[in-house]
Amino acid sequence: MRETYLVTGGAGFIGSNFVLYMLEKYEDVRIINVDKLTYAGNIKNLDSVADDERHIFMQADICDADVICKIFQDYDIDYVVNFAAESHVDRSIRTPEVFAQTNVMGTVNLLNAAKASWGSSKRAFENRKFLQVSTDEVYGSLPLDDPECFFQESTPLDPRSPYSASKAAADLFVKSYGDTYGLPINITRCSNNYGPYQFPEKLIPLIINNAVHHRALPVYGDGLNVRDWLYVEDHCRAIDMVLRKGKIGEIYNIGGHNERNNLTIVRTIVRELETVLQDSEINDSLISYVEDRKGHDRRYGIDPKKIKTDLGWYPETSFEDGIVRTIAWYLSHEDWLESVTSGAYREYYSKMYEHHE
Numbered sequence: 001m002r003e004t005y006l007v008t009g010g011a012g013f014i015g016s017n018f019v020l021y022m023l024e025k026y027e028d029v030r031i032i033n034v035d036k037l038t039y040a041g042n043i044k045n046l047d048s049v050a051d052d053e054r055h056i057f058m059q060a061d062i063c064d065a066d067v068i069c070k071i072f073q074d075y076d077i078d079y080v081v082n083f084a085a086e087s088h089v090d091r092s093i094r095t096p097e098v099f100a101q102t103n104v105m106g107t108v109n110l111l112n113a114a115k116a117s118w119g120s121s122k123r124a125f126e127n128r129k130f131l132q133v134s135t136d137e138v139y140g141s142l143p144l145d146d147p148e149c150f151f152q153e154s155t156p157l158d159p160r161s162p163y164s165a166s167k168a169a170a171d172l173f174v175k176s177y178g179d180t181y182g183l184p185i186n187i188t189r190c191s192n193n194y195g196p197y198q199f200p201e202k203l204i205p206l207i208i209n210n211a212v213h214h215r216a217l218p219v220y221g222d223g224l225n226v227r228d229w230l231y232v233e234d235h236c237r238a239i240d241m242v243l244r245k246g247k248i249g250e251i252y253n254i255g256g257h258n259e260r261n262n263l264t265i266v267r268t269i270v271r272e273l274e275t276v277l278q279d280s281e282i283n284d285s286l287i288s289y290v291e292d293r294k295g296h297d298r299r300y301g302i303d304p305k306k307i308k309t310d311l312g313w314y315p316e317t318s319f320e321d322g323i324v325r326t327i328a329w330y331l332s333h334e335d336w337l338e339s340v341t342s343g344a345y346r347e348y349y350s351k352m353y354e355h356h357e
């Protein structure tokens with residue numbers, strides 16, 4: 001029987017990759033894709049499935065209770081996969097309330113709709129699942145001097161930015177709906193994703209975009225902060241596995257032991273672009289050390305043992321391959337990059353970096 005997914009934030013970076021992945025992998029699925037189309041969501045990401053009758057796109061806010069309830073009335077939803085979120089840490093430092101609204105209240109609204117609709121149906125919670133897509137940032141920050149220390153699912157939550165606080169709060173609401181109402185839930189916590197369709201406010205696409213235009217490459221602080229990089233398709237595969245095989249109520253960390261500091265990332269991109277484009281103006285002299293992010297988490301590192309052992313997931317794309325593929329994608333999608341970096345983007349970034357360029 002055809003499975004119906006409510007995917008929220010499915011025009012954003014990870015969400016759109018997930019929608020494309022699922023439609024490619026499974027013949028017999030139907031995806032109701034709800035996205036508010038904020039600055040970071042882009043309907044162009046879904047061009048290749050625009051005529052696919054298995055994909056139904058709706059522009060809506062997950063905070064809109066009427067719209068979300070109507071979707072549950074109109075479709076017999078089997079799975080909710082909640083990607084919709086404000087996700088940029090720097091923006092959360094400027095406007096925390098936007099993050100509380102979408103990430104916390106939006107999630108609570110979805111939980112209420114799922115609880116009410118599923119709870120009043122004949123099949124109730126059977127063969128249904130609410131999957132909350134979360135982040136390793138809820139665990140806080142690891143020290144640089146203990147590289148063998150990793151986040152595990154049991155690591156206490158210690159969010160340190162308004163963004164991670166909003167995601168941790170949402171996670172706790174999801175958990176509470178499992179504990180209190182018996183809602184079948186999973187929470188996944190991923191490390192830093194990269195790949196096609198990522199909005200160029202995040203480190204990797206921002207550096208690619210700036211470098212091809214010979215603009216300064218802003219590195220926060222000393223550039224030695226460490227992130228654990230995960231190719232987005234590996235993340236999508238992990239979510240699919242958790243939906244199918246994840247034990248109800250469990251949390252799964254998704255990361256690939258792929259840690260790099262920010263300077264290494266920037267230099268790797270510079271080398272690759274310099275080679276591919278044969279452009280000597282793209283070099284390390286573009287690197288510009290800028291004021292550090294407030295409360296900048298020093299290191300994220302995930303122990304992916306649980307999802308590997310219990311579900312058999314492992315990342316298939318090495319960072320070396322993934323970054324080359326990602327750079328090639330951005331170079332061959334100049335129109336996409338141009339369309340998302342015009343207008344409001346230019347205004348936001350010229351303000352942010354005006355004293356550095």
Ligand SMILES: Cc1cn([C@H]2C[C@H](O)[C@@H](COP(=O)(O)OP(=O)(O)O[C@H]3O[C@H](C)C(=O)[C@H](O)[C@H]3O)O2)c(=O)[nH]c1=O
Binds near residue numbers: 137220
């Ligand atoms: C944009 C930018 C970033 N950085 C530094 C700051 C971080 O240490 C690192 C990555 O920053 P970015 O903003 O791309 O990502 P994180 O702050 O690590 O958070 C990301 O990964 C987690 C898992 C999520 O859950 C977030 O949603 C996602 O945005 O590069 C710079 O040095 N310069 C820059 O211009």
